[in-house]
Amino acid sequence: xxxxxxxxxxxxxxxxxxxxxxxxxxxxxxxxxxxxxxxxxxxxxxxxxxxxxxxxxxxxxxxxxxxxxxxxxxxxxxxxxxxxxxxxxxxxxxxxxxxxxxxxxxxxxxxxxxxxxxxxxxxxxxxxxxxxxxxxxxxxxxxxxxxxxxxxxxxxxxxxxxxxxxxxxxxxxxxxxxxx
Numbered sequence: 001x002x003x004x005x006x007x008x009x010x011x012x013x014x015x016x017x018x019x020x021x022x023x024x025x026x027x028x029x030x031x032x033x034x035x036x037x038x039x040x041x042x043x044x045x046x047x048x049x050x051x052x053x054x055x056x057x058x059x060x061x062x063x064x065x066x067x068x069x070x071x072x073x074x075x076x077x078x079x080x081x082x083x084x085x086x087x088x089x090x091x092x093x094x095x096x097x098x099x100x101x102x103x104x105x106x107x108x109x110x111x112x113x114x115x116x117x118x119x120x121x122x123x124x125x126x127x128x129x130x131x132x133x134x135x136x137x138x139x140x141x142x143x144x145x146x147x148x149x150x151x152x153x154x155x156x157x158x159x160x161x162x163x164x165x166x167x168x169x170x171x172x173x174x175x176x177x178x179x180x
Contacts, residue, residue: 002097004109005141010067010096012142014081018057018072025061026169031068033164034061035157035173039074045120052077054120059170062161067154069096080118080130080140088138094130095139098146098154102127105143114141126150153177 002008015021018036026032036059045054055074060067071093073081084093099105106116109131117140119129126145133141144150153176160171 002141004112004114005097005105005143006099007097008095009065009098010069010094010142010144011092012069012071012094012096014071014073014084014090014093016072016090018059018070021070021072022059022170025068025070030166031063031161032061032166032169033160033171034059034068034070034169035171035176037173041123043121043123045079045118047078047080047118050078052079054079054081056081058173060157060173062158065158067096067157084138084140092139094142096128096142096144098144098150100146102143102145109143 013021022034022036026034036057038057040056040058042054042056045052047054053075054077057072057074059070062068071081073079073085076082081093084091106129110116115132116129117132119127121127126147128142128144131141131143133139156176
C-alpha cells in the first residue's frame with residue numbers, strides 16, 4: 001500500500017487496438033468479462049495545463065481485487081497515453097488508486113511535491129488525474145474519485161469476474177447501469 005495513494009486498485013494498459021486486446025485478455029489470459037465503452041464521454045480533460053479533446057475507447061475488467069483498464073486513444077490529441085506510446089510503446093501506462101476523499105487526497109499528494117500532469121472528468125461520472133510520476137519506467141500514478149456510484153459499478157464488475165464462465169466476454173458498460 002502506498003503511503004500517499006493508498007491501495008493500488010487498477011492497472012491501466014494503453015493498447016493499439018482495443019478489440020484485439022480484448023480478444024487476448026479474455027481468450028488467452030482468461031480474464032473477464034470486460035465492460036467496454038466505445039468512446040468514453042469526457043466533460044473535461046486537461047493535459048500539461050491545456051484543454052485537450054482526447055477521445056478514448058476503454059474496457060474494464062477484474063481479476064481478483066485488481067481492475068484492468070484497456071485504453072485505446074482514438075485521435076491524436078495531446079495526452080499521457082500518446083506520450084507513453086511514443087516513448088515506451090504499448091503497455092502498462094498507469095496504476096491507479098481510488099479515493100473517497102478526492103480533494104483532500106489531491107492536497108496531500110501536492111504537499112508531497114508531486115504535480116498533476118493530466119486531469120479529467122467523465123460526464124456524469126468520476127474525476128480522475130494522473131501524477132507526474134512516470135520518470136522511472138514510464139508508469140504513472142492515477143487517482144480516481146471513488147463515489148458510491150463508482151463503488152457499485154466496481155462491485156458489479158468484480159462479482160461478474162468471480163462468476164464468469166467464459167461466455168459473453170465483452171459487455172457494454174451501459175449494462176452496469178441497470179439495477180441488479
